[in-house]
Amino acid sequence: MKLTAILRLAVPYTGIILSTREQSGLRDRLFHLGVSQISANSRTYPGGYTKNGDLSGNEGQFSVGDCRTTQEVIRDISKDGFSPSFCTACYRVGRTGKEFMEFARPGEIQKFCLPNSILSFKEYLLDYGDSEIRKIGDAVIQKQASQIEDIKIQAATIKKLEEIEKGKRDLYF
Template identity: 45%
Template sequence: PKHDYAYHTEAMDRAQEGGIDDVGLGVLFGLEGYRYEFAGLLMHAEHLEAVHGVGPHTISVPRVKKADDIDPEAFDNGISDEIFEKIIALIRVAVPYTGMIISTREGKNVREKALELGISQISGGSRTSVGGYVEEEPEDDNSAQFDVSDRRTLDEVLNWLITLGYVPSFCTACYREGRTGDRFMSLCKSKQILNCCHPNALMTLKEYLEDYASEDTKKKGLAMIESELKKIPNEKVRQLAARHLAEISEGKRDFRF
């Protein structure tokens, strides 16, 4: 019988052929031996690049975690924090252009180390139960997909990231501008995507600070924006970004490069 990877690869191929040109990969580590899963993940990324010219837009790295009817200790293939961190670092080296995602399955300490090793997308304030974003999750709710380890609010996570020196970004500009698939990859691999990502990050962060942030987060975030704006190398882009940032303070929204 085919392994899950075979079905997964066929599905990705059909998606690419059908016009879905941004796809993401991810292994739920702990179900199978991690060496096999890790090798299969990288082979799948290599296959997408070779056949379609577009590798994975993102790679996620979840681990089996406690849920209502799941005990991680019952799985023989669980991995330690040390092995988990090595996997993240090796994926970043092997697939340097991909976005790497870590969820609130992991606690603060593991997520902080993962950021240093190459994670580029991180969640905050997540709820995993049915209807969890509509109403507060009751303590006896057993519909959660998994237990959340990092229970900080979104504002607390942003404050933490800013304090660590990372620029939080809420940018979705590439999808909205049609920069997907080979159009995204060509910019990403040539590092030209930085001309879009950096100013877009600052502008979307400014919107969050104006509309939702606590006073402490806003103070730290505005200081970061002022510092980061000076680092935009293209003078025309820097000036336009500065103008849009000022317009956001005046109540205007939704600027993007």
């Protein structure tokens, strides 16, 4: 846990990613120290993503420590006030490599990341979330949308959320 905190402080603009090797409790605690990305429902062996694949992890490339389903991971992180992001906007608009770092180093990327995370999470909730996750997720979205500092981006995010509610998809900044 100390290493994660040190990395976050030393390199605040970098992503810190956890695999499903770690136990769920540790993964949940590390989010509070700055982990920015985790995998969920991972399969680590050939054929693992077939209908009959399971999460035993015994025959895989590595043992799986967190066997929660994607829905369970999303529910659990949402209960802690975090939201998943399914966003691919940076890749699609060319904010990659050097261009991405020009936004990331000074912290400007958050002008895109938070709104895009909110929008992609809303799509997920409407398309795949059960009633419990929708309720928890909508509360997280409301809170996070209110925390967007740029008033114009906040208003545009709220407008896009309304469009998503009406069935529009694939909206991003």
